[in-house]
Amino acid sequence: MNSRLTRWCDGFLEAGWLVALLAIPLFFNIHSERVFEPDKLILLRSIAVLMVAVWIVRFIDQQGWRGLARQRFSNPDSIWHKPFVLPVALLLLVYLLSTLFSINPRISWAGSYQRLQGTYTTLSYVAIFAIMAATLRTHEQIRRVIDVAIVTSIPIALYGILQHFGHDPLPWGGDVQTRVAGQMGNAIFIAAYLIMVIPLTLARIIDAFSNILGDEQLAAADVVRAAVYIFTLAIQLLTLYWSGSRGPLIGLGVGLFSFVLVLLVSLRDAAKSQTTGRFKEMLPALIFLLPTIAALLISPVVNAAFGPAASFGFFFGVVALSVVTIFLLVSIRRGWRWLWLGWILLTVLLAGWLLLFNIPSERTAGIREVPVLGGLFDTLDDWRDLPAIGTYGRMLDPTDTTGREKSGRVRVLIWEGVIDLITPHAPLEYPDGSSDPFNWLRPLLGYGPESMYTAYNRFYPPELATVEARNASPDRSHNETFDALVITGLAGLLAWQALYLAVVHFAFRYLGVVRSRRDSLVLIGLWIAGALLAILVTVIFANPVYLGVAVPTGVIGGVIVYLIYYALFGRDENRVSIEPNLTALLPFSADRLLMNGLVAAVLAHYVEIHFGIAISATRLYFFAYVALMFALGYWLRQPTPVTEDVPATVPAPAKSSKRSRRATAAPTDPGVRAGWQRLIVPALLLVLMLALFGYGFITYALPPDKVITGPADLTAGEVFRQSLLQISRKEFVDWPFVMSLIILSWALGWLVFLSEMVKQGEVRFASVGSAAGRGRAAAGVLLALALAGVMARFVVAADSVTATLGLSLGLIAAIACVLVAVLLITGRQSGRLAGGITGASLILFSFPILIAGAILPAVLMLLGGAAVLWLLWDNNWRHSLLPMSGVILGSLLGGFAYIYAHAANYRSVLFYSGSEQPTSTTMLRALEASQASGLITSFFVFVFVMLLLLAFALSWPGLTGGRRPRTNAAPALAFGALVLAFATALIFISQSNMRQVQADMIYKRARPYDDQATRSSQATAAARRELWDTAIAVYNAAIDRMPAEDFYYLFLGRAYLERAAITEDPAEQAELLSAAEALLLQAQDLNPLNTDHTANLARLNTRWYAAIDDDAEKAERLDLAEGYYEDALRLSPQNSVIRNELARLILELRGDCDRALALYDESATIDPFYSQTHLARADAYILCSSGRTDAERDTLYRAAAGALEQGLEHTPGNIRAWVQLAEIYRELGEFEQAAVAVESARANNETATFPTSEIDFIDAQIAAGLGDLDMARSLAEQALKTATPNTAEQIEAFLAELGDQ
Secondary structure (H helix, E strand, C coil): CCCHHHHHHHHHHHHHHHHHHHHHHHCCCCCCCCCCHHHHHHHHHHHHHHHHHHHHHHHHHCCHHHHHHHHCCCCCCCHHHCCCHHHHHHHHHHHHHHHHCCCCHHHHHHCCCCCCCCHHHHHHHHHHHHHHHHHCCCHHHHHHHHHHHHHHHHHHHHHHHHHHCCCCCCCCCCCCCCCCCHHHCCHHHHHHHHCCCHHHHHHHHHHHHHHHHCCCCCCHHHHHHHHHHHHHHHHHHHHHHHCCCHHHHHHHHHHHHHHHHHHHHHHHHHCCCCCCCCHHHHHHHHHHHHHHHHHHHHHHHHHHHHCHHHHHHHHHHHHHHHHHHHHHHHHCCCCCCCHHHHHHHHHHHHHHHHHHHCCCHHHHHHHCCCCCHHHHHHHHHHHHCCCCHHHHHCCCCCCCCCHHHHHHHHHHHHHHHHHHHHCCCCCCECCCCCECCCHHHHHHHCCCCCCHHHHHHHHCCHHHHHCCCCCCCCCCCCCHHHHHHHHHHHHHHHHHHHHHHHHHHHHHHHHCCCCCHHHHHHHHHHHHHHHHHHHHHHHHHCCHHHHHHHHHHHHHHHHHHHHHHHHHHCCCCCCCCCCHHHHHHHHHCHHHHHHHHHHHHHHHHHHHCCCCCCCHHHHHHHHHHHHHHHHHHCHHHCCCCCCCCCCCCCCCCCCCCHHHHHHHCCCCCCCHHHCHHHHHHHHHHHHHHHHHHHHHHCCCCCCCCCCCCCHHHCCHHHHHHHHHHEEHHHCCEECCHHHHHHHHHHHHHHHHHHHHHHHCCCCCCCCCCCCHHHHHHHHHHHHHHHHHHHHHHHHCCCCCHHHHHHHHHHHHHHHHHHHHHHHHHCCCCCHHHHHHHHHHHHHHHHHHHHHCCCHHHHHHHHHHHHHHHHHHCCHHHHHCHHHHHHHHHHHHHHHHHHHHHHHHHHHHHCCCCCCCCCCCHHHHHHHHHHHHCHHHHHHHHHHHHHHHHHHHHHHHHHHHCCCCCCCCCCHHHHHHHHHHHHHHHHHHHHHHHHHHHHHHHHHHHHHHHHHHHHHCCCCCHHHHHHHHHHHHHHHHHHHHHCCCCHHHHHHHHHHHHHHHHCCCCHHHHHHHHHHHHHHHHHHHHHCCCCHHHHHHHHHHHHHHHHHCCCHHHHHHHHHHHHHHHHHHHHHCCCCHHHHHHHHHHHHHHHCCHHHHHHHHHHHHHHCCCCHHHHHHHHHHHHHHCCCCCHHHHHHHHHHHHHHHHHHHHHCCCCHHHHHHHHHHHHHCCCHHHHHHHHHHHHHCCCCCCCCHHHHHHHHHHHHHHCCCHHHHHHHHHHHHHHCCHHHHHHHHHHHHHHHHC
16 A cells, blocks of 8 residues: 555655646747747756655655665566656667767766756756656546647647737847747747647547537536537647748648648558458549649649649648538548558658759749649749748759758758768867867767767868858757767667657557567568668668658658558457447547647657657657657556555546436546636646746836836836836836736636536536526626626726727627527526536636736626525536635636736846945946846745645545555655755755756856947947946856856956056956966866867966066967967867967967968968958968069969958958958059959948048049049049048148149
8 A cells, every 4th residue: 555655755756747848838938038949948858857756755655665666677567568667768878978088078967058958957857857757647647648749739829829929029130020939039949849739639629529529418517528629730730831931831741741641541451341452432532632732733723823822822721621621521420441541642742842943943844835834833933942942852962052041051060060070080188288088979879968069160161161150169060860960879869769660669569550579570670771772772872961851751661661561451350340420530549639639749859859859848758758658658558456545547438328428427436526726736837837927028128218226116017017017128018918818828728627527527517497587587687797898898988008909809709608598598407507617717817807907807707706605506506606706706816816926026136135245336247146046046946846746636635535655665765855855855956957947047247238338449448447347247157156157258358458458557458368378277177178268368368478477477378379279270170260360369469470371371271261261361361462562462463352252252241341342452563454343332322331532542542543644533533521530641642743744
């Protein structure tokens, strides 16, 4: 018998994975510099640590060591023979070994600053998976996981829609309206997340419709379920589309192909006729395809008449109708024997269309004259020019570097460097001269997790800098195959492939897609053969750079071939045929639909990560889905006896009888057993969801008419209202969309939770009779409220967006009130319950309206709802509707209570209130930054409290029911372990997680001072010194939190360097430079392969050289600078910026023209795309011409002209370069070429960004050289009008010389 402590531990563990699934996608931290992924992972890792700690306590309480002997590999019942255990264990082993032999083990373990996806994070994913797989045993738990996944997707999708329409109040740096990013911070990330939830939503829709169509009496819960899930699917798809991400959409297509095909083949197998492959099955499928083919062929006619947008809409409208037709036919039980074939043919047709859509126009020129085909390809060309849609027609063009297609070129260039990185090469060299001792291991174990951004430097393709930031080294290849090969080598790639194969194989076996050992071998063979064949074809006929795409393409191709093989030749040999009703309904069983949705999501995820990056939410959901598969396909199929410790949960009824299914959901006791206590768990989860909204959106911007001198000038209510009901970017107008997002997400979340719990019989509404005369009175109240809502909408003038939205919602509420009133007036059986629910809803929604400031509507709703409840009151509602409404209202008020508390906390950190007294403004700013980092601490404490509350809510029946012992182990041992485990976990979380976020929040507070000091070149030296001193103090506070994060040293060292440049005290300058050097050396020691640290040391010593007068010390600093530059070039030999800086040092400080020019030539050869190299090279040629003979000077001038022309090929808008080129040609006496250059300068200077007087003057000199003295005089006089004094003197001398001529 499990003890109370064990049951509580089980509750805490379930609370952990539910909170993780809810919080990780929704959480973001606007107070830190990184905002999204690393902060999400900090929260995930913290939850995982707590779960592991509680798991250890559970193990001790159950005295689990007694069963360790049974876990030998030789025991067939040991853990090693359970599904997924070996692939996951292999993956863990590879990550640990790769970390051990990493080029930077510290970063590989903890994670890089940019991503934080180190081995620690991977262990967290695996820990959550392992705990879920070990303790997730009931259908109720599985249902909660799916509920949370779908509920979490609702605010994410809604926020994406909010962004698309420009209603996001947060001032993000990028454009989140053209391509929405939601709570993920990246368009492809939000799409990657949504495709993992869409299949589950679709499965729930099918399950709801199956229940509706198979039930004699319409169940309200199923109607609500269907409506909510259809709405949810719609917003998910809209947000997915508006993300503009193609990889996730392709992944979803693959997943849905599998989902629908497995469902349709199951229906075929369930049909009475067992014939297959006959003409009578093929003919309807071909007829089904005709409308889509006809639409494609007719689209050129529509295109000519109405334009490309209309023709595309026409074609895809027909495709959409075809897909809807499939589901309609399924629902009315028609066409089950051939729909599977129709789906395959439709998918093949769409795949062929997508391929044609991506064929460049020049490739189809030869068939443009063919009737029909020519018009079709012309239409495809027009579609390719459509915004958003057209990008799907340019996916195979690796040369496009504009628009969204730029990302494709970026990927190809990154992959070029990856190929060099993963193939045999000389060992990487460290700045100290040592080399990588494990270079021979790299193909097998990779460079270590999170190591790509430093290992890649040596192999950086120069062209990559032309399509992304030149100073950015890729830390991901945007392809899972290449990422695995880089960080974990071939062993890691094989481990991941083995895990994905095991997951797909396990799900297919459960679904009957794999039925025998032969089928298993065919699936495995096609998986491996597909990958190998794709690799072979890529190497022979294409380019190895596409190997990362070839592997997943081959794998998915193999899976699709297997699914078609299954559809064509497979029959479910285990089909139960003794009960026709049961057989027909088996494909719609909830567990089967869920497993089908899970494997579809995994396949979609597998495709997507080969075009993007596995992020925190998607990786977490992947491992959670694998655990769900394990529970469905293993634990719930075990012959476990029903005991008090294993609840007697039975798989979803097989629906053998309509009446029997209906009976299972009917309430057995309308009184105390209404089940409202079960609402506490979803209530706490929704409180957490609202809290996540509050933490993400609470901020404050100072209005122009507001003056704040102290804490008394700003209230928490002002912060609360501005964050949720105003938008600072639009002059602080009322903006109710964040509040609407919160309320709509909360309401839809409750509909999901409630409808599922009512359907499963966990929550019951007591049956009530008609309300007789009082029902008509209640109907009168509802009609009065409806009339008030209608009159308000059409009579009251809305003076703000908030009022307009409120009045529109009031109209919708009025319609609902009218419908319920009609039920009451007509005496319908359901009228009283519907009226009671409506009254309760009016009361519930009056509170957010009151919070929004609409007092009168809120009071009317509150009083009206109370009157309706009083008039329709039934005593049974005391144990059902009343406590349920209380719990639901409590979740709303609890969530808003946290939001308000966080607003008060946020307000408090705006004003320093610590015990340490600042002695200067600089110190005050550092203390304020440290105080602000406490926001994350309070939030984490809140999450911990919610975990504890959820643990008690989930385990309460086990804690209070039956006579079970407090502990199984000795109480001192068990409870001592609990205290010790929690204390250790909290300390570990504080040191390994919390301090990272706090440091980044402090660092973000330093950036404004840094930026302002950098931009304030015209400010006084004293003002700039104060800005740099403040930045230094705050940077130091960040480093105090995370002394092992080399990223912060970069900025602190630079701040010291800039501060030293503006000091007037030589002693202070030396002290500052010494401090900067110490910091940069420490950063280099922390991450020696990061080129930035070595290059910054070179820059430091170059500046130091210029700041001192002692010749010996200057020589020493010059030698150090040159040495660091050479070290940096060994780390990043393709880096033209560093090579050019070294060349300038050699030229200006060493005076060695030959060596400097050789370096510039080398830089131009390695990276011909960098225009600054050519321009600097031209300057070097001109500088080196001084003191040379005329012939040597002309040679160098011609070389300079050639360099300028090369640079202008890449930056033709560089006016100064055109002027310089014109001047050089003028000096050479080549006036015609000089004239061409000056005209180019003039053509690019339409906005007069370059002084026109200088262009006119050089043009005048060229005209004089060509003999056109009148033109020369006219241009010179024109130049004189706007010339600066120095230039004016030269022009006057030139005019005087012209006068002499």
